[in-house]
Amino acid sequence: MTKITILTGAGISAESGLGTFRDEGGLWAQHRIEDVATPEGFARDPALVQEFYNMRRAQAAEAQPNAAHLALTQLQTDWPGEVVIVTQNVDDLHERAGTQGVLHMHGRLDSALCAACGHRWPAPARMEPGAPCPACHRPTARPDIVWFGEMPYFMDEIFDHLATTDLFAAIGTSGQVYPAAGFVQEATAAGAQTIELNLEPSATVSRFAQTRFGPATQTVPEWVRAVLAG
Incomplete structure (x- = not known):
């Protein structure tokens, strides 16, 4: 072998200390997956999705x-x-x-992705809705996370x-x-x-x-x- x-x-x-989907009272339990982990959810409410991943990013940074x-x-x-x-x-x-x-x-919490041109860069501690891509400068930055429905x-x-x-x-x-x-x-x-x-x-x-x-x-x-x- x-x-x-x-x-x-x-x-x-x-x-x-990082919760799973099924943990009661954890970060995921406060949101519907459809709202925070799908392209459609991001299109509906990018501020909610960015804040959710900001919280997950902070939680992961503290974990050992x-x-x-x-x-x-x-x-x-x-x-x-x-x-x-x-x-x-x-x-x-x-x-x-x-x-x-x-x-x-x-994907990774510490990576950001441009939804327009596909450029990746290190994610800041906080990502904001409409943040510009460093490469193409369009306001299309998103977490570099594979959401449900994505490959x-x-x-x-x-x-x-x-x-x-x-x-x-x-x-x-x-x-x-x-x-x-x-x-x-x-x-x-x-x-x-x-x-x-x-x-x-x-x-x-x-x-x-x-x-x-x-x-x-x-x-x-x-x-x-x-x-x-x-």
Whole structure:
């Protein structure tokens, strides 16, 4: 076994204080997804959407990587083959833990995107409605986030990794959002071993050959130790 491909979701950052869609009382619970995470919502009320992501950006900036993030960095550092990290998360906790080359399929909070020309630049702490693009100067700056109804980033690269991986692990994902929910099938079809590490079984748990359940800060370090021990 030489190549490991790992998909991470909101569950790996939850213990760093970043809520998931389903957390009661969290940031997401205060808004309808249709209002803050779709192109149509942004067109209707850009001020609401920008403020929502300003709040998420501030929350993410205060969060710290946890033991699960650090364990994946150790795996990437110590594993003799390739370790590819694909994340559905828009925080930068993997990077701050030292992980290299993370593929953010749903975008990043610390990046801004011009809806007109496609230019990207580092997002300020606060983005305002109608902010100009530094490249084309049109007032079309938006968060560099893949909203519902938009195509995730790096899909060709991700599918290439899934087709050539020896082990596929999904950590802290709900299995409810496609195309990521279908990654286990792609990896299985390519002959990879598969494992789900999660607080509780996902919607696609039956498609994994192995499972480990519990908090990510416990299950991920334990699994990494086992993988590195051979």
